[in-house]
Amino acid sequence: MNSPEEIKRFVKERFPALGVNKSLQIARLLYETGRRECRDYRDVLKSCSSENKGFKELKKELLKKRFPRACSLGKKINPHLPALESPAGREADKSHWLEPENIYYEKGLSSSQILSRTANRFPEARTRKIDSLKDFMDNRSYDINTYNRRRKSMFLIKENYDFIKKCPCTSGCVCCGYSILNAGFGCPYECVYCYLQEYSNMPGITLAANITDFAEKLSKLKGKRIGSGEFCDSLVFDDITAHSEVIVEAARKHPGLIFEFKTKSVNTDRLLNMKPASNVVVGWSVNPQHVIDRSEFFTPALNARLEAAAEICRAGWDTAFHFDPIINYPGWEKDYRDAVELIYDTVPPERIRWISLGTLRFPGGLKRTIEVRFPKTDILNGELLCGFDKKVRYEEDLRADIYRKMSGWIGLKKADTFVYLCMENPRVWKKSGLKPRWRWE
């Protein structure tokens, strides 16, 4: 594999007259093009007819090689070209899943059930009392390695302020009015694209012990639809938190709202033992197995997620699916079409309340974090450019093409499936042939 440091050195020596920024841009374009084409960066440069024609010409030619589709449209493109960084020992640990060494609990929780269940599940871990998570965090610094070690520490806390947040839908997007339940922060799975690896400043995985306080806040909810799963998978810890039991009973008292558990896990035993609530949906985040194998480490296979969804439906619950993020790679069409078909072949179609679609997107800063934590990933090889909301995304026509095809394949299985786009602008909705009509209103 082409090493970032080696490429930077090579460009500096090959083009000594280039300033730092220009040199870094050429190095980045050689690196990305080499990865995309599975070629050595020197061969990429040798294939450029403008190798000796100055920075502007060379950059233009490299951009055409790196973003052939977007450049062929004749539009101005806005690539995100941060300096290359070496992983330097900061790769994600893909060998051990969840083996916490410490279970920290805030004062007042020493006789809580969540503590005894957590301690039982992880008998090797030491339990330690802390005054508060806030005190624990004071004066500690956090970096990528802190995030890499997050599975070593569990924190059981009282969530006092932030139980419900508005979904951080970026400006310019068609907003679905979603609210987020924050019942935990930090996720044990390792998804290459996960925004938490850039966003989180927590020293471990945090689980709320006082979920019953959330029930009181439900009546004040302005929106119609609320869900968990934004800051941590909704169900992966449900055997120890028992959050689902409290949430379902609270939702039952507020039939005007819809609650969704969003998960990749198959940890559904508590839900299976409860009476279903018609305003509670158990939603699965899905991707073809090809993507799961490469980018969703430690998560259950697609088949296992769909079997869990089928079982949930047999028990009387409704389900939903989220193709998010959709990754564009050679052969994506067959894989995603097969995944759509597998859903409808496994789960009763009448139980599917909605399917959301969202293509890969992330804040610019996440690109380097992904490269450092997952140096072998191929999800960044697609034509990802700075989008309307400054997030790195596929170009607009490509996104619309993906959504049109996906919704078409879904429509072939069940024409009236409620399909919506996540974090998309009105132009893309229109080009995709979809209309934002929210079925939960």
Ligand code: SF4
């Ligand atoms: S399941 Fe969701 S929250 Fe967990 S690592 Fe994957 S993307 Fe992040």
